[in-house]
Amino acid sequence: MPPPESPDPYPQGHPRRTLTPVPDPADQPASPEQLLGLTALGQEHAFEQLYDAFAARVFGLARRIVRDPSQAEEVAQEVFLEIWRRASRFDPAKGSATSWIMTVTHARAVDRVRSAQSATDRETKVAQASVERDIDTVVEAVESGLERRAVQRCLGTLTELQRESITLAYYSGYTYREVAELLTAPLPTIKTRLRDGLIRLRDCLGVGA
Amino acid sequence: MTSMMFDPHLNTGALALDALPDDEVTEAIAHIEGCESCAAELAGFLETAALLGSVASEVPPTSLRRAVLAAIAITPQLPPVVGQHERHDHQGPRHAQPDDGISDTTPPPPPAADADASTGTVLPFRRPWYRRPAAFIAAAVAAVVISGGVVVAINRTSSPPDQQVALEQCVQQAGDAQVLEPADAQGEVRYAPSCSAALVDVSGLRDLPADRTYQLWVLAGNDARSVTLLNLAADGQPQVWAAPTQAGDTAIGITEEPATGSPQPTSKPIWAVTLPA
Secondary structure (H helix, E strand, C coil): CCCCCCCCCCCCCCCCCCCCCCCCCCCCCCCHHHHHHHHHCCCHHHHHHHHHHHHHHHHHHHHHHHCCHHHHHHHHHHHHHHHHHHHHHCCHHHCCHHHHHHHHHHHHHHHHHHHCCCHHHHHHHHHHCCHHHHHHHHHHHCCCCHHHHHHHHHHHCCCHHHHHHHHHHHHHCCCHHHHHHHCCCCHHHHHHHHHHHHHHHHHHHCCCC | CHHHHCCHHHHHHHHHCCCCCHHHHHHHHHHHHCCHHHHHHHHHHHHHHHHHHHCCCCCCCHHHHHHHHHHHCCCCCCCCCCCCCCCCCCCCCCCCCCCCCCCCCCCCCCHHHCHHHHHHCCCCCCCCHHHCCHHHHHHHCCCCCCCCCCCEEEECCCCCHHHHHHHHHHHHHCCCCEEECCCCCCCEEEEEHHHCEEEEECCCCCCCCCCEEEEEEEEECCEEEEEEEEEECCCCCCCEEEEECCCCCCEEEEEEEECCCCCCCCCCCCEEEECCC
16 A cells, blocks of 8 residues: 655645745844944944944045044044944935945044144145145055946046045045145136036946935 | 135035035035935935045054944943934923924924034034034134234123132132143133133133124033123223033133124134143
């Protein structure tokens, strides 16, 4: 007598499905937005993950702007403390977590370089700065990774004046008035180049407006 | 004002790159808050700038991680913003709100009264000078040429004269009083923690037009407390003002403000000194 057939768990007409393992949700890397949300609830573990995801970007940008590594460390610490304190104020409807964090970083680094020097010091520094060197450094730094290559390629699509204006303002922390002084261009021209340069960069990088 | 030369719509680029000088930022943000297409453009620019920032990545020393985690363990977090505005202590008269008939909460003040709430829901921009770390405030003072000797008087509205006298006597006699001088030496602050007060010498401030006034502030981290307005005076007015201080105060400074004073500083300090911790 043949053994009784084991009952088919799948009723007729329903094809068997191939199941693939899914990662345990606990193992899945959370998005920066999720991590910020958890940080707002006081979860230090989420904040640690956020730190690990952004430490190099925060420190690197601070270092680029303030130059001095120990000051860059201070700025980075200030930025992460601010992220911790203000996590509840992050509104994902207004922009990405990355944009929020990098905006804080840039603002704090610029606060630092502008506060640390008297107006006279800055004028001297502006007069002595080498435009060429700053721009070369930017291009050199943009060397690996898809994101870096995309940024480099897109910076290359800008006019020279757009690119110089944006890199001097963003990476050196100069005001548009100082940029105008450095590039011996009229103030309205620099303000306009910053904006139309960013429009071109934004569209080239495929950033949603 | 140079900023009047420009179409305000063009400020989004400079603002996204923190390239607007302090004296143009307030106006630019005010415009963008009322201009939907500007706000959307700014958001896109900030995302773009974040990519520019990302390419500068550099691994920080491991000591940074320890320092950050140790710091957050003892740092309280801000509460979320309730509705469009931050919750506020009850202050000022209650206004009838057409759509708020049953609520017993005080209507929120205009956003401008609370910079933290107004920028908290949008994106964080550069701090006004009085919200920066105390160590940098003294360096941030505006370069003001003071043509000395004009008598400045004090608008005694904020603390009664007898308190002034008592604080002044206390500080004058305190053993722990320290003299602090602003970087450009245009003034003097005699600070006595044991009296919870500082005597601020306001002599030598230059004359102001009738629609402007000096305002004295005590700063505690991110908060600026107005101490008093300082107006041009008749002869014989005191040249020293006693500012009550509290534990946690970080600096004392003077700004130039519209004649009626401002709830928060609206300009760079003429001078500021940091208080020793």
